[in-house]
Amino acid sequence: MSIDNIAFADLYRQQWALNGRTEKAPEHWDRRAEKLAQGCDHPDNAYLRQLLAKIDLQGAATLLDMGCGPGSVCLPLADKLTHVYGVDYSQGMLQAARKRAQQAGVDNLRLIRRAWEENWDDLPVCDIAVASRSTLVADLAQALAKLNQKARLRVYTTHLVRPYFISPLIQRLLGREVTAYPTYIYAVNLLYQMGIYAHVDFIRDPRLPPDPEDFERFAESVSWSGGTLSCEDRQRLYELWQQQRRQGTLSTLIPPRDWALVWWDSSSTAGV
Numbered sequence: 579m580s581i582d583n584i585a586f587a588d589l590y591r592q593q594w595a596l597n598g599r600t601e602k603a604p605e606h607w608d609r610r611a612e613k614l615a616q617g618c619d620h621p622d623n624a625y626l627r628q629l630l631a632k633i634d635l636q637g638a639a640t641l642l643d644m645g646c647g648p649g650s651v652c653l654p655l656a657d658k659l660t661h662v663y664g665v666d667y668s669q670g671m672l673q674a675a676r677k678r679a680q681q682a683g684v685d686n687l688r689l690i691r692r693a694w695e696e697n698w699d700d701l702p703v704c705d706i707a708v709a710s711r712s713t714l715v716a717d718l719a720q721a722l723a724k725l726n727q728k729a730r731l732r733v734y735t736t737h738l739v740r741p742y743f744i745s746p747l748i749q750r751l752l753g754r755e756v757t758a759y760p761t762y763i764y765a766v767n768l769l770y771q772m773g774i775y776a777h778v779d780f781i782r783d784p785r786l787p788p789d790p791e792d793f794e795r796f797a798e799s800v801s802w803s804g805g806t807l808s809c810e811d812r813q814r815l816y817e818l819w820q821q822q823r824r825q826g827t828l829s830t831l832i833p834p835r836d837w838a839l840v841w842w843d844s845s846s847t848a849g850v
């Protein structure tokens with residue numbers, strides 16, 4: 579069997595369908611905008627530090643940041659470019675990006691409200707296109723192709739390395755259906771089938787083992803991805819926390835949030 583006969587786009591959609599109930603509406607992100615903006619402003623944001631260092635701006639004057647959130651990528655790079663474009667379907671995220679741009683005195687950012695799934699004909703073609711942590715969409719093949727069409731030089735996308743934000747043990751404990759998200763492996767294979775031979779690099783989560791005294795932070799990280807916790811949820815989580823604490827295995831409760839940077843040179847893609 580040839581690898582070209584494996585329908586990765588269908589496999590992705592099947593895996594996504596298993597997660598159907600977790601597809602997020604813009605309002606989900608509106609509620610997270612402020613917190614994400616705070617995280618972006620934090621000088622110790624290891625994810626952004628590593629990602630920004632890996633984006634090559636040589637020969638570039640413009641950048642399109644798809645799923646830009648509070649301007650995570652387009653804002654810190656704005657002073658190195660002529661124009662940057664932040665695109666997102668969440669009004670709350672765009673507002674947060676606008677506020678951060680004003681605070682930073684950035685005047686070459688244009689924000690556009692748009693979803694991955696909508697028509698992109700009027701979006702500008704830029705030298706660099708980026709999609710950072712925003713590629714969990716129902717049709718990844720279509721999203722990657724759309725992004726590629728908007729880039730003259732290079733495309734940078736980041737994807738999950740592991741299929742979970744919350745460990746399956748905790749998902750089961752909270753009575754949630756265990757959701758396994760598609761990882762970067764799909765992106766690499768989909769691109770391959772589009773004639774794009776992408777590079778893969780990793781952005782490591784330098785997270786230290788959890789502080790045994792800080793249950794609140796742990797509960798907050800579970801609810802960021804797993805939704806609101808009821809009193810019973812919190813109690814169950816607390817008992818698990820105490821048990822793992824006694825056993826010295828607290829770190830197993832929080833899977834490291836590593837990201838795969840999948841990037842390619844758009845000018846050298848054949849047949850796309």
Ligand SMILES: C[S@@+](CC[C@H](N)C(=O)[O-])C[C@H]1O[C@@H](n2cnc3c(N)ncnc32)[C@H](O)[C@@H]1O
Nearest residue numbers: 607645646647650667668671693694710711712
């Ligand atoms: C985890 S945040 C990442 C934000 C930013 N790129 C970063 O790395 O900090 C995901 C972003 O993707 C956006 N997003 C998710 N699904 C989207 C869709 N279907 N169309 C447009 N934006 C989407 C969300 O609104 C959110 O701003």
